[in-house]
Amino acid sequence: MTTKAKLVKEGEAFFKSVLQANEDLAARFRELSVYIAHDRDDDTFILTLGEPQEALTESLDGSRIYVRIDPDTLKIVGIEIPDLTTRLNDDPVVKSIWAAARTVAAPSISADVHEPVAEASERLAKELRQLVEA
Amino acid sequence: MFESRPAASSAKDGHCWSKRIAHRHSESMSCDFEVEDYAGRPIRLEHTNWEKHQSRHPEVGPYHDAIPLALADPHLVMDLGDQRHYYLLGIGTGKLKNAALRVVVGSDNGVIRTVHFSRRLDFRRGVIELDRLQQVNR
Numbered sequence: 001m002t003t004k005a006k007l008v009k010e011g012e013a014f015f016k017s018v019l020q021a022n023e024d025l026a027a028r029f030r031e032l033s034v035y036i037a038h039d040r041d042d043d044t045f046i047l048t049l050g051e052p053q054e055a056l057t058e059s060l061d062g063s064r065i066y067v068r069i070d071p072d073t074l075k076i077v078g079i080e081i082p083d084l085t086t087r088l089n090d091d092p093v094v095k096s097i098w099a100a101a102r103t104v105a106a107p108s109i110s111a112d113v114h115e116p117v118a119e120a121s122e123r124l125a126k127e128l129r130q131l132v133e134a
Numbered sequence: 135m136f137e138s139r140p141a142a143s144s145a146k147d148g149h150c151w152s153k154r155i156a157h158r159h160s161e162s163m164s165c166d167f168e169v170e171d172y173a174g175r176p177i178r179l180e181h182t183n184w185e186k187h188q189s190r191h192p193e194v195g196p197y198h199d200a201i202p203l204a205l206a207d208p209h210l211v212m213d214l215g216d217q218r219h220y221y222l223l224g225i226g227t228g229k230l231k232n233a234a235l236r237v238v239v240g241s242d243n244g245v246i247r248t249v250h251f252s253r254r255l256d257f258r259r260g261v262i263e264l265d266r267l268q269q270v271n272r
Contacts, residue, residue, distance in 0.1 A: 056233055
């Protein structure tokens with residue numbers, strides 16, 4: 001087996017492990033602090049789940065989304081979307097993730113605030129897990 | 135998993151210190167540099183961009199001096215059209231031991247856009263511009 005083939009195989013195994021480690025992702029979006037930011041200098045959207053920490057940064061196939069992954073626990077601890085403005089115009093997945101992330105991080109002031117956050121957390125976790133699985 | 139490359143040095147506490155690639159401006163140290171990649175193309179790291187990425191990706195701080203090496207002697211380069219991804223394996227230590235250093239460079243201006251560590255080499259986007267993975271000691 002070539003080195004490239006070994007690395008591809010290891011990468012696939014790694015992402016399977018990441019999927020398994022993130023079955024609780026929606027719950028973590030609901031329970032942990034979520035920080036979002038948009039860096040206007042390089043048009044990058046950043047979401048941090050929990051406290052900022054050292055992490056791996058993995059690109060997700062078919063999109064221009066990066067997920068930050070704790071190298072020990074393999075938990076997803078963040079999202080980065082470069083070129084956000086362009087992506088919002090041409091990538092419906094990015095748009096969906098961005099919208100859900102905003103709701104999770106900053107719920108609106110309304111009587112049913114818990115439900116939208118819960119739904120957005122589920123949707124965000126589902127979208128990310130699908131991208132990791134792709 | 136990857137054999138460490140002794141050529142890689144690291145910056146203490148994430149601050150630039152190498153006189154080879156860093157420049158002093160007044161009392162502060164700047165981390166900007168310009169180097170040629172393996173194909174002779176000029177690549178530039180801007181100080182403000184590095185400072186930004188240190189806060190976004192604190193794990194790359196100690197690897198500032200490995201960035202020129204990743205550009206000049208990468209194991210893999212993927213061309214994604216508007217950007218190129220340079221991968222250098224065997225440079226990470228500790229939690230990052232099995233990860234590759236990935237430097238993302240804008241194709242239009244040669245400016246480094248981001249630097250991070252990744253476990254998966256992403257072959258499914260773009261085309262392989264350079265493949266030296268056989269040189270990786272595993």
